[in-house]
Every structure is written in C-alpha cells, then in structure tokens.
Amino acid sequence: MSHSRTSHTVENNGTTADEDSARWNTLLDGLGVERLTDEFLARVLRMPHYEDGRLPATELRRTGEQSFEALIDSLRSADASGTPADPDELRDAKLGIATDVGVSRARADIPVDALMTAIRLDFSVLWEALMDLSTAADAPLLVARANSVWHVVDAYASQTQGAYIAERQRMATEASSVRQGLVATLFGDTPAPGTVIDRAAAALGLPVDARLSVAVAAGEDAAALRVSIALAARRGAEVFTHPFADALLAFWPADNRPGSALHEAGERIAALRCGLVEEVHGLAGLHDAGELALELAQLATDSDATALRLHTAWARLAASRLATDGIRLAADVEAALAGCGTVERERLVETARAYLETGSVAEAAARLYCHRNTLMNRMHRFTALTGVDLSIPRQAARLVVAWA
CATH class of the missing domain: 1.10.10.2840 (PucR C-terminal helix-turn-helix domain)
Known part of the structure; x- marks a missing residue:
C-alpha cells in the first residue's frame, strides 16, 4: 500500500522535503545573475557566429541577465521531479525573454544550431555555479535536482527556438514581399528609376548589368511555364516571376554553359508556347522586354509549338500593331x-x-x-x-x- 509524501517525509539523504526545498532555495539565492552572465559571455563570445560581433556584447549581456533571472525563478518553483509550477507571471516572463532572444538572434542572422548551443551553455554555467556553492552534504540534493535544471533550461531553449523559427519565417515573408514589390515596379506602367533598379538588383542578388532572358506565357500555357520554373528550382537555380492579369512572366540570368541548371531551364522554356526575349542587357531593359514578351505570347496560336521570338514572329507582331491602328496593309x-x-x-x-x-x-x-x-x-x-x-x-x- 502506497502513501503520498508530506512535507515532513524523510528523503533518502535523511532530510525532509521541506529541508531539501529550503536548502535548494538557499543555493539558488547564492547564484549571482551578474556573475553567471559574465561566465556565459566569456564562453559564448568565443563561439562561431558570436565572436564576430554581429551581436553587440551589451545585447548579449542584457538578454543573458534576463534569461538567468527567469531560469532561476523557474528553478525555485520546480519540484524535485523537474516540473516547474510555472504560474502565469513566471511563464509569461520566461516566454517573454525567450521570444526576445529568438527574435533578436534571427534578425542578427545567427544560425539556429549556434543559437541552441549558446542557450544550452546556460545549463553548464548554472550547474557549475551550483556545484561551487554546494558542499559534500548537498550531493544527494544536486542529484535529485539535476533533472529540474535540465528540464527548465530545455524548456527555455524550445521556447526560444520556436520564436526564432517564427521570426525567420516572418523575415522570409517580408523579404519575399519586398522583392516582389520591387519586381512589380520593374514591370510597371513606366520604366523604373535608377534607384529602384539598384534596389531590385540587390534584392534579387543580380548585377545591375546582368544579361537576362524574359519569357511570358499566357492563359493555359502559363501552367507549363510554372513547371519549368519548379524544375529549375529543384536544381537550385532561381527563375524570377511576375504575374500579369492572364499571364505569367519569368526572367532569369542568361547562362550559356551547357548542362547548367539555368541553361537547361532556358532551353526548356524555349520549347514552350510563349513569348521569349533573349539577351536583355541589364535590369533596366526588363520593362521593355517584358512588354514585348507579353505581346508575343498573346500572338501565339494553337499551331505554335515553341516560343515566339522577335526574329521569327516580327511580321505577326507588325501586323497586330498595324491592325490596332486600323491599317490594313493588303x-x-x-x-x-x-x-x-x-x-x-x-x-x-x-x-x-x-x-x-x-x-x-x-x-x-x-x-x-x-x-x-x-x-x-x-x-x-x-x-x-x-x-x-x-x-x-x-x-x-x-x-x-x-x-x-
């Protein structure tokens, strides 16, 4: 028959639960947040991605002190099994610093593996400090509470990782939105000014004077173009896109190396029914090239099996433009x-x-x-x-x- 423990139950080391709890809190009281942070900084600033100064030491100290405060408070409320009581205020405080650290490290472009390694330094720093404060008589207590320390640090690491991943996703969405906005400006009603072209080049990772190819597929033909773009992406090559009302525009850096992902993408797209403009000189030329490719795509008929280029479809293009002006040549x-x-x-x-x-x-x-x-x-x-x-x-x- 089992009996539940009371606060006066004698533990394996001959002390009661109340006595162990009191001694544990005494050890925690002896932990100095400033000293813990100093030790943490001494170690973390020697780690890759932290030693290069991308995060100022002042920022590391600020978040380090807040992290240790939250961790110690969690340890104070945890039972011997390692499960913190974690009341609302304490949970919110720990979640707040975890979010702070996750967001700031994501924005500083610290890799997630480096972040997790740094956070788990907290366990080593805390545990070593507790060992320094304890006596031989505290050994059973430390063994009993080791799981508590690890549990609290691991929970904090998981919360921080979650905040980090969420922030990286937001960053990716923001970057994609900004980039698509710049791309849309390149293909707007009027040519983009030089400053916008420079920003677009930086966002796309392309030289301003890059040689480019532009293709537009209209209507149902856009689906085949999307497949070609996806196949290029699987090989690690990016084909940039811009949607029109009933068409899809794609452009990519020209690559004449046989076998390269972009070269094969260009050949695959040239075999589709679309409008194709090659050898576009620089991002400044994309606006006019996009308009021409769209016009060529709209001239395609069911009898066309491959891309319409200016040198093969110039007569059809001229006839269309003249007809728009009401001119019947024949x-x-x-x-x-x-x-x-x-x-x-x-x-x-x-x-x-x-x-x-x-x-x-x-x-x-x-x-x-x-x-x-x-x-x-x-x-x-x-x-x-x-x-x-x-x-x-x-x-x-x-x-x-x-x-x-």
Whole structure:
C-alpha cells in the first residue's frame, strides 16, 4: 500500500522535503545573475557566429541577465521531479525573454544550431555555479535536482527556438514581399528609376548589368511555364516571376554553359508556347522586354509549338500593331483577288505564300508539287491582278506582314 509524501517525509539523504526545498532555495539565492552572465559571455563570445560581433556584447549581456533571472525563478518553483509550477507571471516572463532572444538572434542572422548551443551553455554555467556553492552534504540534493535544471533550461531553449523559427519565417515573408514589390515596379506602367533598379538588383542578388532572358506565357500555357520554373528550382537555380492579369512572366540570368541548371531551364522554356526575349542587357531593359514578351505570347496560336521570338514572329507582331491602328496593309490585294474564281484565288494565294516563305521558285514549286514554269506563270498572274511583284522585296514585305 502506497502513501503520498508530506512535507515532513524523510528523503533518502535523511532530510525532509521541506529541508531539501529550503536548502535548494538557499543555493539558488547564492547564484549571482551578474556573475553567471559574465561566465556565459566569456564562453559564448568565443563561439562561431558570436565572436564576430554581429551581436553587440551589451545585447548579449542584457538578454543573458534576463534569461538567468527567469531560469532561476523557474528553478525555485520546480519540484524535485523537474516540473516547474510555472504560474502565469513566471511563464509569461520566461516566454517573454525567450521570444526576445529568438527574435533578436534571427534578425542578427545567427544560425539556429549556434543559437541552441549558446542557450544550452546556460545549463553548464548554472550547474557549475551550483556545484561551487554546494558542499559534500548537498550531493544527494544536486542529484535529485539535476533533472529540474535540465528540464527548465530545455524548456527555455524550445521556447526560444520556436520564436526564432517564427521570426525567420516572418523575415522570409517580408523579404519575399519586398522583392516582389520591387519586381512589380520593374514591370510597371513606366520604366523604373535608377534607384529602384539598384534596389531590385540587390534584392534579387543580380548585377545591375546582368544579361537576362524574359519569357511570358499566357492563359493555359502559363501552367507549363510554372513547371519549368519548379524544375529549375529543384536544381537550385532561381527563375524570377511576375504575374500579369492572364499571364505569367519569368526572367532569369542568361547562362550559356551547357548542362547548367539555368541553361537547361532556358532551353526548356524555349520549347514552350510563349513569348521569349533573349539577351536583355541589364535590369533596366526588363520593362521593355517584358512588354514585348507579353505581346508575343498573346500572338501565339494553337499551331505554335515553341516560343515566339522577335526574329521569327516580327511580321505577326507588325501586323497586330498595324491592325490596332486600323491599317490594313493588303486591303487592295484582297480586293483584287476577290474578283477571281475560288479555285484560281486559292492557287494564287498558296503560290504567293510558298514563294514568300522560301524566296525560291524551285523550292516553292517543289512544295506545291508543280513545275517551276507553272509557278512562275501564277506569280506573273498574281502581279497582273494585284500590282505586287513578289520578286521585289519591298513589295513582297507588305504581304509578308499582312499575311503573317
């Protein structure tokens, strides 16, 4: 049959619980917060990430003193099993300093491993100080209370770690928000001023004059672009993004090294249906490049299997811009051909297109499976009807753009 202990129960060392508690508090009273902090600083300032001065000694002393005060108060209220009573005021005080330390170390960019090592120095410093204050007769008491000391320090370390991680997450969110804001400014309605470009370069970790590539995928094509961005990220390469209303813009530093993550990302994106502008010179060029890439992406059709670049889609781009201004380049040609029969009109148009695409009578004839003389006769007929000589580049260019 078991009996619960009372405050007068005799412990293994021949003392009562009240006597042990009184002696324990006497030892705790002998702990000087200032001396504990001095010893802590002597050790922590020799540790990596603390010895370089990123945290001033005054800050370490301030938080060190508050930490030891909170720890001693927790030890005073803990029972022999190591479980603190931790009333609300004490818990709030300990949580407050844990949060203070966690936040300040996160902002000082102290690695979490270094932070945990430093905090657990508190146990060594406290325990050694208690040993110095104790006598041989206190040995059973120290053994009984060792778990209490470790429990209190470990709980404090866990609270500090939680505050640290939460602050690092906030910092990451803030940095991402600031960076995305700067990126948005680069692609705003007007080009960004030089000061903003400098800040964006620093936030993105890019040289101001970096060579860049820009791609925009519109509508459903944006999903494939996101996959390419994710694949690059898995290889440790960052492709920066900016959302438009119904499109996604991506840009990245040009990398011509075969096999590199960014080089492969560029090749993968070039194989998508999107607008692509390469060899952008510096962040100042991103604004215009982004507008061009967006315009190219919006010109893509189901027949396009790869990226539209300026040198391959310039005619389509020109036709779109002229149409926006209400200019129909081939209105007279279309009117002239409208007077032909359906079969003749189709043959003349396919002849003109084949020649415009190849620039060669022989190649155009082979493409249309007809004799070269037949093709030349159709070209002459086309000229007679429309007044456009397909063999003269200046005249042909009008149809190249109009029919793009």
